[in-house]
Amino acid sequence: MSKRIYVEDLNVYYGKFKAVEDVSLKVEARTVTAFIGPSGCGKSTFLRTLNRMHEVIPGAYVEGAVMLDDENLYGPKIDPVQVRRQVGMVFQRPNPFPTMSIKENVLAGVRLNGGRMSGKAMDELVEHSLKQANLWNEVKDRLNSPGSGLSGGQQQRLCIARAIAVQPQVILMDEPCSALDPISTLAIEDLIGELKENYTVVIVTHNMQQASRVSDQTAFFNLAAQGKPGRLIEVGPTERIFSTPQQQATEDYITGKFG
Numbered sequence: 001m002s003k004r005i006y007v008e009d010l011n012v013y014y015g016k017f018k019a020v021e022d023v024s025l026k027v028e029a030r031t032v033t034a035f036i037g038p039s040g041c042g043k044s045t046f047l048r049t050l051n052r053m054h055e056v057i058p059g060a061y062v063e064g065a066v067m068l069d070d071e072n073l074y075g076p077k078i079d080p081v082q083v084r085r086q087v088g089m090v091f092q093r094p095n096p097f098p099t100m101s102i103k104e105n106v107l108a109g110v111r112l113n114g115g116r117m118s119g120k121a122m123d124e125l126v127e128h129s130l131k132q133a134n135l136w137n138e139v140k141d142r143l144n145s146p147g148s149g150l151s152g153g154q155q156q157r158l159c160i161a162r163a164i165a166v167q168p169q170v171i172l173m174d175e176p177c178s179a180l181d182p183i184s185t186l187a188i189e190d191l192i193g194e195l196k197e198n199y200t201v202v203i204v205t206h207n208m209q210q211a212s213r214v215s216d217q218t219a220f221f222n223l224a225a226q227g228k229p230g231r232l233i234e235v236g237p238t239e240r241i242f243s244t245p246q247q248q249a250t251e252d253y254i255t256g257k258f259g
């Protein structure tokens, strides 16, 4: 159920503006990788290229390859909708569909993909996904209530359940805790630790402690100056990046000298 990602020489453009330059990166299956770096260095942009989500912005395009196991996501016959089925995404602000029930929210991605299921199979999928998202016990008695009635942290776990329900190989998370209180944040961090048993997880975070708590590998991005493209400066096991970074810029960033 989980695949590795190999990125080769990736450049990302918004029209004529090159936002990210020359990134090569390996993410092993069933690991958590954190992207860190100062604002504007291209973390979110790069993350979105891992499921072609950047393509929703007119004029955005990439050069290079993103391999999911042996398949180039940018190959000529690849359908971006299928890519997003394999590589799910959770955003900064929890975004359940407000008028839909909790149950319908979990099933929303499956329905979008045209999946046909019996009522029993749907109930099982809802229960399984909510359990994997550590939300089942809190909502099992109100599955038909609106998703918008949950707390922010619960809504974010609902969005994770929605991502899980389509059975992706990879889950991308773009600052998934930035809108959450500390307790909800810890709940999501615990959940990320559990998700990596089944999925490959990539998370963008501004929180250095969070990166060191949840990730196996950390990638530090930086940009030479405003208006220049972001680059991958250093990537390695999280423990090493935070204890003995090899680049001065990495050390300056993780010790809070800039960013």
Ligand SMILES: Nc1ncnc2c1ncn2[C@@H]1O[C@H](COP(=O)(O)OP(=O)(O)OP(=O)(O)O)[C@@H](O)[C@H]1O
Pocket: 014, 017, 019, 037, 038, 039, 040, 041, 042, 043, 044, 045, 046, 057, 227, 230
């Ligand atoms: N839709 C867009 N159109 C044009 N340029 C964009 C767009 N989104 C981002 N950019 C530019 O791409 C660069 C990288 O932005 P991005 O949001 O990926 O950085 P980031 O590291 O995720 O920043 P932050 O930590 O503040 O979220 C920036 O110069 C930004 O202005």
